Amino acid sequence: MSVTAPRGFRAAGVTAGLKASGRPDLALVVNDGPDHVGAAVFTSNRVVGHPVTWSRQVVTDHVVHAVVLNSGGANVCTGPEGFLDTHRTAERVAAALDVSAGDVVVCSTGLIGERLPIDRLLAGVDVAARALRPDGGPDAATAIMTTDTVAKQAAATREGWSVGGMAKGAGMLAPALATMLVVLTTDAVVDPVDADAALRVATRATFDRIDSDGCMSTSDTVVLLASGASGIAAPRAALADALTQTCASLARQLVADAEGASHDIAVRVRGAQSEGAAVAVARAVTRSNLLKAAIFGNDPNWGRVLAQVGTVPVEVAAFDADAVDVTINGVMVCRAGGVGEPRELVDLASDREVHIDVDLHAGPAEATVWTNDLTHAYVHENSAYST
Amino acid sequence: MSVTAPRGFRAAGVTAGLKASGRPDLALVVNDGPDHVGAAVFTSNRVVGHPVTWSRQVVTDHVVHAVVLNSGGANVCTGPEGFLDTHRTAERVAAALDVSAGDVVVCSTGLIGERLPIDRLLAGVDVAARALRPDGGPDAATAIMTTDTVAKQAAATREGWSVGGMAKGAGMLAPALATMLVVLTTDAVVDPVDADAALRVATRATFDRIDSDGCMSTSDTVVLLASGASGIAAPRAALADALTQTCASLARQLVADAEGASHDIAVRVRGAQSEGAAVAVARAVTRSNLLKAAIFGNDPNWGRVLAQVGTVPVEVAAFDADAVDVTINGVMVCRAGGVGEPRELVDLASDREVHIDVDLHAGPAEATVWTNDLTHAYVHENSAYST
CATH class of the missing domain: 3.10.20.340 (ArgJ beta chain, C-terminal domain)
Structure with missing residues (x-):
């Protein structure tokens, strides 16, 4: 029931000190392979956070080694320095994991128009890298919460392979909080083009059909990592089906936790x-x-x-x-x-x-x-x- | 500062007993001529009240003798009987004024999906017809209020002629209340085609640019009556200008009285x-x-x-x-x-x-x-x- 349910993944959730509350605020999800297939969909807003601009580039080659996510600041409308902050975050993750920065997806959530406390964030990346565990999914799901009242996780099990997922977001209610971030994992062996297509099928029928207040985020990101660790190939339709099942559960959890809702x-x-x-x-x-x-x-x-x-x-x-x-x-x-x-x-x-x-x-x-x-x-x- | 400010008009506002509160709920505005030019714009909603369906037909020949408006019920989604209620209302006004029912615009405002208490409404029409006065504009403006907290009136004076107006509506906030109804009058001599064009220019820059909650009404109606009683011809541009001034004031008053607003x-x-x-x-x-x-x-x-x-x-x-x-x-x-x-x-x-x-x-x-x-x-x- 988490991003570490499928084989080939480790995760961590730690407190970097970005939130005034002192709650966990930094999550890291790592794909240990053998495959490192990645796909993602992003907000269609024309005003996007620097992490979205960065991560769009990262996924173009369908190779993703890790996703780092922080709450406590969306890093949107923060100027060139803000983009540098995202870049340095990816580089720090890359250094800690000995991978390329160009294979690290970055997601940030929080207020628009405020710089991140970058020193604390970078130090937190090192802490998170040391805390990575094969059962760290729930910790990661907790660390990405903002106005969420519960951590949101889901999974779908198939013959010999599975899909896991986590999400943060109080419906679409909080674009200023950077709204919805989702990480999906699978240990199936998947073709990169199939991964991308299956992810779009799944999100179109799930996340695209929840609407809490009509407001579109600047930071919405749904990223899929496939490790191939099961050794079992999943064709596009089967992958789409398992992803849809997982995303439907996460979407329903997002609506159920929408800010202030009673129905x-x-x-x-x-x-x-x-x-x-x-x-x-x-x-x-x-x-x-x-x-x-x-x-x-x-x-x-x-x-x-x-x-x-x-x-x-x-x-x-x-x-x-x-x-x-x-x-x-x-x-x-x-x-x-x-x-x-x-x-x-x-x-x-x-x-x-x-x-x-x-x-x-x-x-x-x-x-x-x-x-x-x-x-x-x-x-x-x-x-x-x-x- | 009311629909009876221009010459050639009488108006009334009376209590027909449609509202549980016992407040005035029926208004009548009559154009005594010599001209009886009319033009109107309506909601673009595909679900419309029976009064809108009726009144669209009334204004096609650019001849309008009177406008009858009731609060206490929108007469929307009320089936064939509801349309009959609108038709009977126009016929009753026509009989009282000795004009054709086909020249009577009907506007209704209140809850969707409930029949009007038609007997009370028809009896109220007779009372209103007897109460018509050349200074009855403010009474009419009061009788069309629903959740409005103040009556909304405006006027624009030009060389020898003028425009008057009244509006009801708590911004666009209350489509279930049938939202915005506006009656505009002028004693200028105007060409029917100019009246229609000038009204569209004025509403496009005023009522079309207020938006309280993004909700579109099923009953929005803005109707203009021109009596020609001043004997002075107003070209299209001058009429559009005076109408825009009046409508801008009314639109601003609507926003200022929007339901629950503090800013x-x-x-x-x-x-x-x-x-x-x-x-x-x-x-x-x-x-x-x-x-x-x-x-x-x-x-x-x-x-x-x-x-x-x-x-x-x-x-x-x-x-x-x-x-x-x-x-x-x-x-x-x-x-x-x-x-x-x-x-x-x-x-x-x-x-x-x-x-x-x-x-x-x-x-x-x-x-x-x-x-x-x-x-x-x-x-x-x-x-x-x-x-």
């Missing part, structure tokens, strides 16, 4: 003409502050669902507004675009999970996007962070 | 290659829950501005992320995409207005979009509305 909300759109159309409609619904505030109040205000469905342009999703059904926790409160069962029948108070089903009656495709409710605790956490 | 935030983007690009970047910034929560906490968290600027696709707005400056209340906290003046210098506590300036350094165009902060009061109001 996890699954918006499932079906009857769409394509999966893309279903995703677009689901995303529109999950981005409604009004709906999310209503769910916080245990109010099945389905008009706020319809109002969002209607914002999707016809060229993105064709449907007839007068055909749309909305079902909340099993009660069809809106039938054919009009009043359905009484909203009083909907029970939102008994369970943290809320299921909103939208049927467009316009085709065979469906998709689900997860979000959470908008609460006083969210406003509180995000109005008092950097100060 | 009004002007996001001005300059140095863009086009006005459209500037608007797109400004909109992205105004839609950040994270930024809006930070402003509520008087936290000049400029990283959350940059993170939003970076979400705008390059084909929409070309700029170099390393060139962007961000100035908050006069302090350039981000210079050339990096750290600028210390954020501690920014004073957010002393004034309700906050000015965020983003300079893209990519061209000559600029635009400003207004929004407000995300507060506990917003969550409270919107989590406890329909129940």
